[in-house]
Amino acid sequence: MLGNLERAVSIRRALISRASNTKTLEGSLIPMVGYDYSRVMGACCENVIGYMPLPLGIAGPLKVDNVMFPIPMATAEGTLVASTSRGCKALNAGGGVTTVLTYDGMTRGPAIDFPSIVLAAEAKAYIESESGYKTIKEAFESTSRFAKLQHIKCAMAGRTLFVRFATRTGDAMGMNMISKATEKALEVLGNQFPSMVVLALSGNYCTDKKPAAINWIEGRGKSIVAEAVVPGKVVKSVLKTTVAALCNLNTKKNLVGSAMAGSVGGFNAHAANILTAIFLATGQDPAQNVESSNCMTLMEPTNNGEDLLMTVTMPCIEVGTVGGGTILAPQQAVLEMLGVKGANYDTPGANAQQLARIIASAVMAGELSLISALAAGHLVRAHLAHNRSQLNTPIPSRPQTPGLGVSTNRPAVEQSSASSQPQNGDAVKS
Numbered sequence: 001m002l003g004n005l006e007r008a009v010s011i012r013r014a015l016i017s018r019a020s021n022t023k024t025l026e027g028s029l030i031p032m033v034g035y036d037y038s039r040v041m042g043a044c045c046e047n048v049i050g051y052m053p054l055p056l057g058i059a060g061p062l063k064v065d066n067v068m069f070p071i072p073m074a075t076a077e078g079t080l081v082a083s084t085s086r087g088c089k090a091l092n093a094g095g096g097v098t099t100v101l102t103y104d105g106m107t108r109g110p111a112i113d114f115p116s117i118v119l120a121a122e123a124k125a126y127i128e129s130e131s132g133y134k135t136i137k138e139a140f141e142s143t144s145r146f147a148k149l150q151h152i153k154c155a156m157a158g159r160t161l162f163v164r165f166a167t168r169t170g171d172a173m174g175m176n177m178i179s180k181a182t183e184k185a186l187e188v189l190g191n192q193f194p195s196m197v198v199l200a201l202s203g204n205y206c207t208d209k210k211p212a213a214i215n216w217i218e219g220r221g222k223s224i225v226a227e228a229v230v231p232g233k234v235v236k237s238v239l240k241t242t243v244a245a246l247c248n249l250n251t252k253k254n255l256v257g258s259a260m261a262g263s264v265g266g267f268n269a270h271a272a273n274i275l276t277a278i279f280l281a282t283g284q285d286p287a288q289n290v291e292s293s294n295c296m297t298l299m300e301p302t303n304n305g306e307d308l309l310m311t312v313t314m315p316c317i318e319v320g321t322v323g324g325g326t327i328l329a330p331q332q333a334v335l336e337m338l339g340v341k342g343a344n345y346d347t348p349g350a351n352a353q354q355l356a357r358i359i360a361s362a363v364m365a366g367e368l369s370l371i372s373a374l375a376a377g378h379l380v381r382a383h384l385a386h387n388r389s390q391l392n393t394p395i396p397s398r399p400q401t402p403g404l405g406v407s408t409n410r411p412a413v414e415q416s417s418a419s420s421q422p423q424n425g426d427a428v429k430s
């Protein structure tokens, strides 16, 4: 029996206000009324004092595999929805986007210590043997109706063994599911190798929520490739540039520029922009935008140089339509709008895979529009119009009233550094 959850939130706000002794949370602009806290409890957040609204825009619609989808984007970056919409318009004019799913497998990579390299190597050989793999797979899959082990990749670093489990997770993004399954699999492995010590269920070989080449190379979550042809006349009329300029800039910026910067998986202009906005709108784990935004954008002339052939390759889109933030009512409503709410009972996993296809296609729209704006020299003018037009409410350079928990005592070093002289780099920071 849960009691009055909204009352609990207001009591928590009062207690926090009293304890922090600075600025009251009561009457603050952080909203708390009319929210379904019952879905949050034990699932999405602890110590809840309200909720954080974000503007939700719709780009598109965009034709993905011959079906029109509105593109929901929760963002505070003005221009993003307009830009993605422009990309959708151009892609639709060429017949829309075609997608393929080349892989589906969430991963967890524990770190296991052995007393010697010989024992570590024996464990590796056991996991890779037919009978060892079968035993581990049975234990792994016994924990869930949806976890289906795809393969295991092992690597030794001295006497530490890293084991990367890869699994189907149905319509869930799957991190809780795979963690539970991995724990069970390690229990069985421990029976075979009693001297092994599981240092951590996650040994960063997964790799979750951190940049890593292994995700880019092997894939994590859903791997999607999307393709479209945009007629040259549409490139001119909608995108205000040319096929040749786009192809040249895409190569120099997204391939050569990213190579010069030593990028891994960042061979794109702003995949993270579109992906994160859709993640926030659909209840995904926002921290997984790190690897999910891995993307290579390619452009080449086609039809005797008249038209543009474009692809985006995204090997790590980590999404679910069940579990996590997808159980919250507004996020669920957005998933419903896309026709992918909850579990797909006919083909488990089909809803989450469809969402990944939509995301990759929307990323393509955003890429096309931004690269066009850069090629045409329109980026700054677009952002000044859509992103910085609130001239009547300038952002104060220094807060007048300290916020909750903010000390009024600025460090001496910060005060003494104030100077009327411009500092190195001021021009680019302003």
Ligand SMILES: CC(C)(COP(=O)([O-])OP(=O)([O-])OC[C@H]1O[C@@H](n2cnc3c(N)ncnc32)[C@H](O)[C@@H]1OP(=O)([O-])[O-])[C@@H](O)C(=O)NCCC(=O)NCCSC(=O)C[C@@](C)(O)CC(=O)[O-]
Pocket: 079, 080, 081, 082, 083, 084, 085, 086, 087, 089, 238, 239, 240, 269, 270, 273, 366, 369, 370, 373, 378, 379, 382, 383, 386
């Ligand atoms: C802003 C535009 C679209 C103007 O572009 P435009 O060509 O002047 O727009 P237009 O008025 O001719 O309209 C063309 C279409 O754009 C859409 N559109 C146009 N305006 C709106 C609007 N208000 N609301 C919704 N949709 C809009 C809409 O589809 C419209 O068609 P219509 O509806 O008229 O048939 C263009 O200049 C643009 O896309 N600029 C790029 C901006 C951008 O992509 N910013 C992303 C963030 S940049 C960043 O964060 C990353 C970065 C840059 O650092 C990464 C890097 O290193 O590259």
Ligand SMILES: NC(=O)C1=CN([C@@H]2O[C@H](COP(=O)(O)OP(=O)(O)OC[C@H]3O[C@@H](n4cnc5c(N)ncnc54)[C@H](OP(=O)(O)O)[C@@H]3O)[C@@H](O)[C@H]2O)C=CC1
Pocket: 043, 143, 144, 145, 146, 147, 169, 170, 171, 172, 173, 174, 175, 176, 177, 178, 179, 208, 285, 320, 322, 323, 324, 325, 342, 343, 344, 348, 349
């Ligand atoms: N534990 C960790 O290390 C990490 C956790 N997270 C968090 O994990 C959460 C997501 O975990 P995740 O495992 O995706 O979700 P859940 O923990 O919600 O697990 C999914 C549940 O839904 C059930 N289910 C019902 N129908 C389906 C279906 N069609 N497909 C798949 N599952 C179905 C599963 O059944 P069954 O019981 O049979 O499997 C399971 O109980 C997020 O909150 C995320 O932020 C994020 C990163 C790391």
